Amino acid sequence: MPPKTSRSPAKGGSRPPNTKPSASARSPTKPSDDFVMTLDSDDEGPSEPLEDGPEDGEEEEEEEEEEDAEEKEEDTQAAKHGEVKKPPKHKAQLKSREKIREEVKPSKKNPSPTEAIDINKDFEFDLYGDGSTALSTHHQEWDMSVKGLKNASTSSSVHRLATVDDIIEKRRKARPEIRLPQPESDQDGFEEGEQMSEDDEDEDEEEVGGGDFTNFAEESEDEEENEESFGAGARAKRIAAVRAESSDDEEESERGDDDDEDEEEELDPLGSDDQGGDDGQEGEDSEEDSSDGSDQDSDEETEVEKARKAAYFAAEEPKTKSKKSSSKGEEALSQQVTFSSLSLSRPLLRSLSTLSFHQPTPIQARTIPLALAGKDLVAGAVTGSGKTAAFMIPILERLNWRPKGAEEAKSRVLVLAPTRELAIQCFGVGKALGKFMDIRFCLCVGGLSLKSQEAELKLRPEVIIATPGRLIDHTRNSQSFSLDDIEILVMDEADRMLEDGFADELNEIIRSCPKGRQTMLFSATMTDDVEQLVRLSLRRPVRLFVDPKRSTAKKLIQEFVRVRGATGNSQAEDGPSQAVGASSSSSARKTEESHRPALLLSLCTRTFTSQVIIFVRSKKLAHQLRIVFGLLGLKAGELHGDLSQEQRLEALQSFREGKTDFLIATDLASRGLDIRGVQTVINYDMPGQFEQYLHRVGRTARAGRNGRAVTLVGESDRKMLKMALKKSPPEQVKHRLIPSEVVASMAETLEGLKEEVQQVLQEEKEDKALRQAEMELKKGENMIEHREEILSRPKRTWFQTGQDKEAAKNVSKAEYAAKMESLKRKTDDKKDRFAGMSRKKKRSKMMREEVEAENSQGATDAAIRSAKKALRPKVLGIPEPRNSINKLPSSKKRNKQRSSTNKVGKRSSSSSGFERDLGERRSGGGGGGKKASGGPGGKRRPAKGSQRR
């Protein structure tokens, strides 16, 4: 049964919340970097960072293979020392195996400047950006400590980071310190236009009007209308004009440019011709560029699309629906709703209050009641608006009412996240919210010990938080683990998970979960595209989109800095190493690229000197820039898929604690990460997709705070810039001008560093080669000594090998390219047909044509009919066969399905929620039924190396 709204927390047979002093006392003081060293062998050599690693999420399985090999080595070492390995039977045993435990207390002696700000008791959580309904909050940092980190502390995976640091330090000491520009004073700020932007709009306009940035966003080769310029004093007008542009322009803008991205990877980011350096191939980085996916949903829906969506999505309950029409409505609803009015149980209310969550955010106010009622949800709200708690709170509340006892121990909830860091953060949020409840969480992500995860899974933790690759590994290889008991499936950053890279894994997971589960999807850029969602076999989901689609946080200021290529003599004033006169677009781009580092460093030395995340396109660039920052004496860390898990977490932790001022990251860090106090996000370049831009800039201005995003915009970023202008209120957009002499001097400094950067890279390379050789030697020795033992172990089966993954990626890339090509053709056709027409006429003609085309197939009528039927009131909590909602069937078929649904509903109407699923399972099926394959406790163990395609 779904939890009733008027129950008392004490009744219903629920156990009293776990308020044992030990548990409650432990959690709040638990150090956030509580590394637990496992018995991973020190002898096994360094856990080498991936050489050609694909992006996180997709890299999982390759890493898993490596880890498997490592774990085997662990066993070998244990055997060598006479230890007899037994499978751990319970947690206590597991703990006794973990002999060395090291707890590192976070250094709270020197809180970062932002931490100091955050403890301000008067801070107001301004949800709406206008101070109207501010909630107070003393938000605490999530506990990111994890068990099973490999090679902690003494191991050589730390070695790489330490080595780069050492090399840099050694070099810095050996030469005179490089003089950097002074951090900007108030007066200096005037030079850059920022002060003018904020304090004197008119002056700013003059600055903007004086440069050619004003027309930049609009100068598009494909543009048919160039008539409206961004003239001085016309900011509002020009933004309005951009917003009013036709939808086909938008489609193009959103698409991004895959090929360009790949090509850009070829350019040496630091302008070095003799690259040498890292041996990484640029192609490998493209996964992190995540350029495959494309969001084609336009804001303007056709009638057919509307009808299709109306048929697919369930209507929201009248109680919440009446208030949802405007953001004012959201505001009013959220103001009325309190956590206690949502009838949450006492332990949960207690943890919410501990976290200073006094009032639900709009997305929480909308989501919680529906999620408690067991509805499937497709939810979207702007970055930093509290989506994690929006699904975690109802999950915990429902779990609080689960049947308890040893027999009932089951893994009932699965939360999937696309990256390990995000999963770890989610795990932290879950643990913090469930602090006073007897609910167990298990984190299953790559890069952490498989064995300790296996042991934890055996205890059937109620909530599993996982990345897809590692989860599948467990379903295939961990004894007696299956997803048979999952009753709630959540996908955080669901639109990312729906992208091609995750397709096979997602299908496998969906197939393994019971059909009667509740499914909830969340993202700041959530799609409501039916075609994409159909794959997830949702059950008449409710669509909850709280903020306007593709919007940014209300207190985010977006600045753009133009990066100029060598397109004419006028450019010479802006850069020192300009190839003046170069006319080809590729050389223009190359010079553009050579400007970026100087612009970035000018920003980071003069204006944004701490709490800055810098997003770049490739792992290689992230690493190079990190070296440059280090050589200049700036404290910077890097975060990308070429690092070991430990290095990744360490980089995050150092940044969180203010030990480093800059975090140079790939898009691995662009989604979901909630790092308190990030004041500035710098986009070294525009990402390939607008969604990616939204996620990146969403790392600041979270939870009602202020924040700033600065983006370097080159020629090829024009469309994306246009999109950003179109989607943002004019007062949030600024143009930053950096004095050319500052950039010139920085470029000169960087030019002088080029050689040193190469030398550092070379030293690193040699060091790496040496360690690799050592590792191989060690492996060989082990193999000779323990050959029999090693060969006698059962082989793990893999869902996909690295090659399979690469092949899948190529297929989806080819599909994507084909789709883009056909779209482009369509757009070109459209342009011909509409040539000379006004925008209004063009739009109405397009609409007419579309409707006519659909009419001729009879689809419109059918869709509208099914939409009407779908809107008929239904009894709450009746599961509907998933197949029926995957397509829009004929009306006859739908009627038949509906009547059978009702029968199923009658049969199981008393068994919604956990009881319902349990009941159905005990009776051996029913409407909520089990997955087709794999009986109770039975494991599907496909033949070695078998693939599911």
Ligand SMILES: Nc1ncnc2c1ncn2[C@@H]1O[C@H](COP(=O)(O)OP(=O)(O)OP(=O)(O)O)[C@@H](O)[C@H]1O
């Ligand atoms: N009800 C609340 N009151 C106060 N603070 C809250 C509340 N709910 C969430 N927060 C805070 O808001 C911040 C952002 O939350 P969260 O990370 O869940 O955002 P999100 O919407 O998932 O963002 P993203 O789209 O970037 O993943 C967190 O620091 C969290 O502590």
